[in-house]
Amino acid sequence: MVRRSKRRIPEATVARLPVYHRSLNELAAEKTETVSSEQLAELAGVNAAKVRKDLSYLGTYGTRGVGYEVSNLLFQIRKELGLTQEWPVVIIGAGNLGQALANYGGFGERGFPVVAMLDVDSTKLGQTIAGVAVHHLDDLGDIVERYDVAIGIIATPAQAAQDAADRLAAAGVPSVLNFAPAVVSGPAQQTIRKVDLAVELQILSFYQQRRNGGPGTPSSAGTSSADTNDAVEPIERDPAEVAK
């Protein structure tokens, strides 16, 4: 009764599925019917072996000698990622960052409608930002229940981030995307991801620096064509004791 296909998809693969999804959408839009791992790799910016390995975790959806049927593969990935339904989100923090995220329309467009923003600043309450009303943070529980909110986006200042996470946990929101420049932790059953915009720039700064001859050599000329070009995002967790 179980649809055992391969299960236990590696994290690195999960993180790439959305990229394949995007590429396949482009192919579907131009009515392409089948795609080889080579072509998909090109579109997604990875190599073909990785595409095949990744897709093999979902099941056996390719045809040897031909490739993958775009529409079917799209459907399988959509199903795997849970994108066959919408996931309502709330944004906590209606300051610069929160407003920025609300104004960026990309969430709703891609199946993650922003149903409310929350803040403690009374001057912000009742305001509407990009069509989304700002409520008091104390109303979080109500809103989560009313809209069946599954994902909370933290866009508070650093020092308020943990409180926001705690309130999301208390309200039963199982997934959190943290944009605040702070480490936050939650109960084990919560999934927390973080995006720190400034951290991304700092990582670039490292490679920039390196290109100029490394730390000890503050020359601004010199173009060692360097080596590494890309890097992995960190992301840590497990607040509650790691040691054995």
Added chain:
Amino acid sequence: MVRRSKRRIPEATVARLPVYHRSLNELAAEKTETVSSEQLAELAGVNAAKVRKDLSYLGTYGTRGVGYEVSNLLFQIRKELGLTQEWPVVIIGAGNLGQALANYGGFGERGFPVVAMLDVDSTKLGQTIAGVAVHHLDDLGDIVERYDVAIGIIATPAQAAQDAADRLAAAGVPSVLNFAPAVVSGPAQQTIRKVDLAVELQILSFYQQRRNGGPGTPSSAGTSSADTNDAVEPIERDPAEVAK
């Protein structure tokens, strides 16, 4: 004459240095003088062994039985990341996303002043967003030269992203942070990182979904406390032929 300490810092370590940097700043703000790997790990949300290993790539800055001197470690990391200087950035694309990023003040605060925004839409030219003037994209070269721009942020719609990257490359901007939902490539000497906000939500959606019993089981109840909590960010590149 060279201060060979350890060189060749792993990417995963580079990606964590900014997090340690942030934690150390907090410690410095409260006048803490020394910190153990255990404490720093707690603040950064990683485990202590990782902290020690990571820091060992920078050199030998700890004291056994004591820990690390906060101010010195802060300086070493700052130096390694190239944060002893400011890196002027431009934002390409003055639409929702670009405006959102400009309004988010976090870049300038952390040493990455936004010196200009660029767009091709004539109705946006001359506007000022969060104190930053919008110029025509054709002026990119001039602006890069005038402000010595080191980093370009792409905040265009997907279909304009590659053109933006090409223009940045032509203007000699060596580092690029791509927020557009598209894969972009550049010459080998360019470092490109990407952040796709919607992709982050899609990754959360996967774990959300999984928590509810996996793809084949669209029940909405059931709380398998799941397993994995965090994941790594993907990020790919190397457009120009990967095969051997």
Added chain:
DNA sequence: GGTTGTGAACAAATTCACAGCG
């Protein structure tokens, strides 16, 4: 005693390379 720094063991992710199948 307490804590670093690091080899060695382990685990995860990537890449190779090719058998198997359409």
Added chain:
DNA sequence: CGCTGTGAATTTGTTCACAACC
């Protein structure tokens, strides 16, 4: 013959565990 699917090899990253040292 072309392209997938996958074991095996390799590389990268993490964790252990302890000697070295303050």
